[in-house]
Amino acid sequence: MRERCEEKKEWASSRTFQVTGLDCADCAAKLEKAVRRVPGVVSAAVAFPQGRLSVHLDEAGLEDEIILRKVRALGYDATAEERGAFEGRESTFRIFGLDCVDCAARLEKGIRGIPGVERADVDFSSSKAHVVHRGPVSDILATLERMGYPGRIDQPLKSREALPFWKTNIYILPTAVSLVMLMSGFISGIAGAPGGTATAFFAAGIALGGFLPLRNGISVLVNARELDMNVLMMTAVIGAAALRQFEEAATVVFLFSLGNALQGYTLDKTRNAIRSLMDLSPAEALIRRRGAETTLPLEEIRIGDVMIIRPGERIAMDGLVAAGVSTVNQAPITGESLPVEKAVGDEVFAGTINERGALEVHVTRSAGDNTLSRIIGMVERAQARRAPSQQLIEKFARFYTPAVLVGAFLVATLPTLVFGEPFSKWFYEAMAMLLVACPCALVISTPVSVVSAIGSAARRGVLIKGGAYLEEMGSLTVMAFDKTGTLTAGKPRVTDVLPAAGHSEEEILAIAAAIECRSEHPLGEAIYRNAREKGLSIPSMTDFDSVPGRGAVGTVAGTSYSIGNARFFLERGWDLEEMEKGIAGLQNEGKTVVILGGGASILGLIAVADVLRENSRQALEDLRKIGIRKTIMLTGDHESTARVVAAQAGVDEFRADLLPEDKMEAMNDLLARYRKVAMVGDGVNDAPAMAVSTVGIAMGTAGTDAALETADIALMADDLTKLSYAVELSRRTLRIIKQNIFAALVIKGAILLLVFPGWLTLWLAVVGDMGSSLLVTLNAMRLLRDGRREERR
Numbered sequence: 001m002r003e004r005c006e007e008k009k010e011w012a013s014s015r016t017f018q019v020t021g022l023d024c025a026d027c028a029a030k031l032e033k034a035v036r037r038v039p040g041v042v043s044a045a046v047a048f049p050q051g052r053l054s055v056h057l058d059e060a061g062l063e064d065e066i067i068l069r070k071v072r073a074l075g076y077d078a079t080a081e082e083r084g085a086f087e088g089r090e091s092t093f094r095i096f097g098l099d100c101v102d103c104a105a106r107l108e109k110g111i112r113g114i115p116g117v118e119r120a121d122v123d124f125s126s127s128k129a130h131v132v133h134r135g136p137v138s139d140i141l142a143t144l145e146r147m148g149y150p151g152r153i154d155q156p157l158k159s160r161e162a163l164p165f166w167k168t169n170i171y172i173l174p175t176a177v178s179l180v181m182l183m184s185g186f187i188s189g190i191a192g193a194p195g196g197t198a199t200a201f202f203a204a205g206i207a208l209g210g211f212l213p214l215r216n217g218i219s220v221l222v223n224a225r226e227l228d229m230n231v232l233m234m235t236a237v238i239g240a241a242a243l244r245q246f247e248e249a250a251t252v253v254f255l256f257s258l259g260n261a262l263q264g265y266t267l268d269k270t271r272n273a274i275r276s277l278m279d280l281s282p283a284e285a286l287i288r289r290r291g292a293e294t295t296l297p298l299e300e301i302r303i304g305d306v307m308i309i310r311p312g313e314r315i316a317m318d319g320l321v322a323a324g325v326s327t328v329n330q331a332p333i334t335g336e337s338l339p340v341e342k343a344v345g346d347e348v349f350a351g352t353i354n355e356r357g358a359l360e361v362h363v364t365r366s367a368g369d370n371t372l373s374r375i376i377g378m379v380e381r382a383q384a385r386r387a388p389s390q391q392l393i394e395k396f397a398r399f400y401t402p403a404v405l406v407g408a409f410l411v412a413t414l415p416t417l418v419f420g421e422p423f424s425k426w427f428y429e430a431m432a433m434l435l436v437a438c439p440c441a442l443v444i445s446t447p448v449s450v451v452s453a454i455g456s457a458a459r460r461g462v463l464i465k466g467g468a469y470l471e472e473m474g475s476l477t478v479m480a481f482d483k484t485g486t487l488t489a490g491k492p493r494v495t496d497v498l499p500a501a502g503h504s505e506e507e508i509l510a511i512a513a514a515i516e517c518r519s520e521h522p523l524g525e526a527i528y529r530n531a532r533e534k535g536l537s538i539p540s541m542t543d544f545d546s547v548p549g550r551g552a553v554g555t556v557a558g559t560s561y562s563i564g565n566a567r568f569f570l571e572r573g574w575d576l577e578e579m580e581k582g583i584a585g586l587q588n589e590g591k592t593v594v595i596l597g598g599g600a601s602i603l604g605l606i607a608v609a610d611v612l613r614e615n616s617r618q619a620l621e622d623l624r625k626i627g628i629r630k631t632i633m634l635t636g637d638h639e640s641t642a643r644v645v646a647a648q649a650g651v652d653e654f655r656a657d658l659l660p661e662d663k664m665e666a667m668n669d670l671l672a673r674y675r676k677v678a679m680v681g682d683g684v685n686d687a688p689a690m691a692v693s694t695v696g697i698a699m700g701t702a703g704t705d706a707a708l709e710t711a712d713i714a715l716m717a718d719d720l721t722k723l724s725y726a727v728e729l730s731r732r733t734l735r736i737i738k739q740n741i742f743a744a745l746v747i748k749g750a751i752l753l754l755v756f757p758g759w760l761t762l763w764l765a766v767v768g769d770m771g772s773s774l775l776v777t778l779n780a781m782r783l784l785r786d787g788r789r790e791e792r793r
């Protein structure tokens, strides 16, 4: 359809650059524009908060240097990512048995210490380590092993085969062994076996079941010189054994292993909420090359291959439909329950399900780079990011543990020294107190909740880029919306053509289309589409230039034409008096008026109208119901048009005639007034406003990489009703975090109090510690379940 427009090419490769010195969202927009003008560049987008420039190229050949030069010419510096610029390679490891946030941080430190490692991030929530290194992988695996966490190189595409269940959780074996030993000890005690048999069983139970925590504890002491649950546990068990309390020590070892096994299991459940998304895309696809059809594994499929998808099959790769029509169920990616129509030129995503017809699809992205794996990557990174409330708790935990340790020392010594109490009794109490010193449940209370919430949201097509945004979302009272493409469908149609005297409708449309053919603006596309539909022959055009927020210019048959809004013409000194009535009339109907002028006269007006999204009104109403006090529409459109659309959508306020940079100003103004304001947009001309807002929310991001990258929260589908879901999810999460913190503190506190009458026992301390961690995790998992329940509805 756009065969005449060279600019509309598909891109063949993409590059990313890390830009330094970008200090305003506005400059980011300028940089973006400048890079887009580089020949060979199909599109460019700057993710302002990350300072990342991503560029799509029409062929792989373009040197990074050309883009870098452009960036430097604008006064910034940049480095290219991945290819060439960096010699190290990145490996991802799956880690087993990672059961506390603290351990993840420690492991990270350990890996960073390996020679040749440039960067290491251990992600507690996904149980993965991302390492950039020059040395061999085996060095890293060995260190993981030594620190007590066996790891494996992670191959998301291949490693689908399941591990035997006792290997997925390193605590299952010790739990089973210590249980058998414990039972044998009890039975031989009851059966009156020769003296020492029971003790031998208990001792064996302690040794075999306690081996893992002992090894982990030692590696912690050696590597990080910090205390953790393993160290506290082993000290307590050794102390109990010294008091000849073998039976109890063996029980404690068993309970500890059991607790860890259960905790590991529940944590895996939360993590799998995301990983199960990965399993959605098939491992192979039917590919046609040189006329022959073969089934190939994903790794062997190349960009540009033609993939054949039969009805009922899952799509394996991202691509563009080259032949066929069908409906595709995109719920796995976008959370939309209704299937979406697909025809030639439409984008399809890996992991979605082809329903009715057969499709031929041109593969546009490699398996590791497709939308699904990017979503999973983003979610996992988001889960790793610390929420503000988490940092507070970690600070508290840092001083809670030493305080309890000092307490334990006093309990061991004071009663004997001051009151002459028996030492062994209070020494035992002190041992039990050691176990209470572990702040696990407290430390884990927030991250498990955030992980569950982010995971649950991802399954419903809402991508939350970090705990911080999740927390902010629930405290919002004001939301701003972009008009075009956000409140409205963003698919405007030409409704009226009003020629000035001496001109015809066809003439105006044809010239307008000739210029707009090169424009990226939805208005331009509407005009071009309308001219094509009417079968007009569209003349060729030269000297195109687009003027953001205003319009465009171009030369057709030797005459220079301008097309755009009234502001554009008035700024250039045109007289619009004659057209004023026509313009106002159309605007009062909620239509956007595009003026065409050429030579010295106005040729006519074209009115374009966009329909409101079906559920915009509903979505805004839902938001009001859950306590969003004010909704505001920001638009570049004319005030009269804006007023009509604002009334239709039911927003409380609107600001019109905003240039893209004004939108950011308007947002700053709103922020000054209301402190916390979200910006909901489509990322087209509202990225700067989104960047300065409290939470930038982009919608319809499934196909648009740039918006997906820039937004703090991305709605994969064009569904505004997901906003109230996100707000409520956030509030539910905060509620669960508070419950968790409260429960953890109360349980620990109650157990600590038992010390005073001397009632605290080792097993009570272990059950209290393990129980509260489990409780907190299970409570957080309700966030996952709630989401699923609603999904089924």
Ligand SMILES: Nc1ncnc2c1ncn2[C@@H]1O[C@H](COP(=O)(O)OP(=O)(O)OP(=O)(O)O)[C@@H](O)[C@H]1O
Pocket: 482, 483, 484, 485, 516, 519, 520, 521, 523, 524, 546, 547, 548, 549, 550, 551, 552, 563, 564, 565, 566, 592, 593, 594, 634, 635, 636, 637, 638, 658, 659, 660, 685
């Ligand atoms: N290519 C173009 N052709 C015609 N008019 C244009 C073009 N580009 C911009 N304009 C005019 O400039 C105005 C502002 O454009 P801008 O892209 O900033 O916002 P918008 O399209 O109104 O959408 P939003 O509601 O998202 O702000 C448009 O309403 C239109 O009148």
Ligand SMILES: [Zn+2]
Pocket: 229, 438, 439, 440, 441, 769, 770, 773
């Ligand atoms: Zn603990």
